[in-house]
Amino acid sequence: MSSLPLVEWTEDGAARSARWHSEGGAPAPKRVVVADDRITADAAYRLACEGTALLWRGDFNNARQLLQAMARRVDRKPRKAAASTTAPAEAFHFYRQAQSLRARTLGMLLLPFDGDYRLPLRRAPDVRQACVEAYGDGAAPFVASLRELLGLIGAHEWRKKGVEVPALGQRIHPHYGVFAPVRGEYVGLVAAAPLPSGCTLAFDIGTGTGVLAAVLARRGIARIVATDQDPRALACARENIERLGLAAQVDVVAADLFPPGRASLVVCNPPWVPARAGSPLERAVYDPDCRMLMGFIKGLAAHLEPGGEGWLVLSDIAEHLGLRSRAELLAAFDEAGLDVAGRIDAKPGHPRTADTTDPLHAARAAELTSLWCLTVRNG
Ligand SMILES: C[S@@+](CC[C@H](N)C(=O)[O-])C[C@H]1O[C@@H](n2cnc3c(N)ncnc32)[C@H](O)[C@@H]1O
Missing domain, CATH: 3.40.50.150 (Vaccinia Virus protein VP39)
Structure with missing residues (x-):
């Protein structure tokens, strides 16, 4: 993780930065604001749509709920083209575009990771094993999206349980x-x-x-x-x-x-x-x-x-x-x-x-x- 780009923000009046990690290859967000349990889903969604990322400092479970609320807002948006009136290749193209926009918007809710994959947030689960399995051993502090972390946790469960x-x-x-x-x-x-x-x-x-x-x-x-x-x-x-x-x-x-x-x-x-x-x-x-x-x-x-x-x-x-x-x-x-x-x-x-x-x-x-x-x- 040594060559990772930086993500930068201002907190308590001071300039801060941390390394950025995205397995999906998303670029480091250029604008980042600090957010916690007080932010509404509408406000978070609006910021994410504008390309402003939210670095979470609140309760972990609240962050999960916020992400779900943001996902509902993304999914409520009318689809660009109706499949019945569109050529299949075009419908596929619109579908991929919508998927990519959804991933970008939901990828704007960010989590801080301390060294060794600890999450310094209230009610945060122990995600160290899931992180080690995906990212490898040990790490300096970094920032990644909650959506990515949920993918890691899902993959960890699958790896444990297996697929029949x-x-x-x-x-x-x-x-x-x-x-x-x-x-x-x-x-x-x-x-x-x-x-x-x-x-x-x-x-x-x-x-x-x-x-x-x-x-x-x-x-x-x-x-x-x-x-x-x-x-x-x-x-x-x-x-x-x-x-x-x-x-x-x-x-x-x-x-x-x-x-x-x-x-x-x-x-x-x-x-x-x-x-x-x-x-x-x-x-x-x-x-x-x-x-x-x-x-x-x-x-x-x-x-x-x-x-x-x-x-x-x-x-x-x-x-x-x-x-x-x-x-x-x-x-x-x-x-x-x-x-x-x-x-x-x-x-x-x-x-x-x-x-x-x-x-x-x-x-x-x-x-x-x-x-x-x-x-x-x-x-
Ligand atoms: C569709 S997955 C199939 C995996 C597995 N055979 C199965 O049926 O579940 C394709 C796999 O091919 C691998 N792959 C892609 N390009 C390859 C290449 N040039 N040489 C060897 N493996 C490759 C990918 O890493 C991936 O694991």
């Missing part, structure tokens, strides 16, 4: 910032697809929590090499694989896409939506140039054993949003010398598919997640 993965019959424990397998349908596809015969080595490209590597190991593949580039994902996958007792079968290694060599099965679940990530934490979902998807498709043939299979796990939400066409995907397979040997589909069952007030409802309701089974042409 029906395909494994066990729980996976996601770390902060690592793509969590909350949507079970894609894991189910990897658990159900017929394995290539005689498969003893598989690669899991971009393993995240390690969930797909674990499913392949449980299916009896003798050795799996799971890769990722993100240090948090690598640590998380290693911990899950160890906890599940699969360390003898699964190696988790740092690599850009493929590890060296060839395997008879190569699995990849890349980010599904070609759009700019609003923050580093969204990079597992949004990939503006489809770098991972296209990198997997282009590199697959060189990493498959003769007769091997590549399993690409991909939702078609980008197609329903008008952000990528099916023809583009098929052309990319073709250019890479790949044939589609089969495809199995699953309908996502997450609650948002049924939310008719969601501006992206039409796309979410039509979405299918697929496992594309790819083979090398004449391979």
Whole structure:
């Protein structure tokens, strides 16, 4: 945290400053005022909308309530475009804009952190463990948003409790910032697809929590090499694989896409939506140039054993949003010398598919997640 920018304010007539921290990559607020329990939600909301951040000195629980009241005000604002009258790509663009404005406004309520992640506020919880898990060991005093802290606390709870993965019959424990397998349908596809015969080595490209590597190991593949580039994902996958007792079968290694060599099965679940990530934490979902998807498709043939299979796990939400066409995907397979040997589909069952007030409802309701089974042409 040594190279963090500063946030500056005036308190009791004196100029003060502290280091600024934002995992979401938000810039340090330029205007900061000190606030406590006396401020009304309307006043706080107005200041936040104007770009003035509030450094909280009051009661911690009151700060949480204030944030909820500010969120209600943000969500009451009329949406810029009605989904029914707007092209899907435009509706998606408005949706992302609204999300980013919401994050910016709610990110204006700031908390002071003393050294070692202590909060010098009344009724403040002990957040040290949640902070260490996300930020690393120890720290000098700094300022971060309450919204970010609530994200850290939520991630800490998830990490403790884990996410039940029906395909494994066990729980996976996601770390902060690592793509969590909350949507079970894609894991189910990897658990159900017929394995290539005689498969003893598989690669899991971009393993995240390690969930797909674990499913392949449980299916009896003798050795799996799971890769990722993100240090948090690598640590998380290693911990899950160890906890599940699969360390003898699964190696988790740092690599850009493929590890060296060839395997008879190569699995990849890349980010599904070609759009700019609003923050580093969204990079597992949004990939503006489809770098991972296209990198997997282009590199697959060189990493498959003769007769091997590549399993690409991909939702078609980008197609329903008008952000990528099916023809583009098929052309990319073709250019890479790949044939589609089969495809199995699953309908996502997450609650948002049924939310008719969601501006992206039409796309979410039509979405299918697929496992594309790819083979090398004449391979
Ligand atoms: C959508 S998540 C999928 C995670 C996991 N496989 C799953 O299905 O739950 C994509 C993962 O790919 C990783 N990733 C992105 N680019 C990568 C690259 N070039 N090489 C290796 N991993 C990458 C991300 O860090 C992230 O963990």
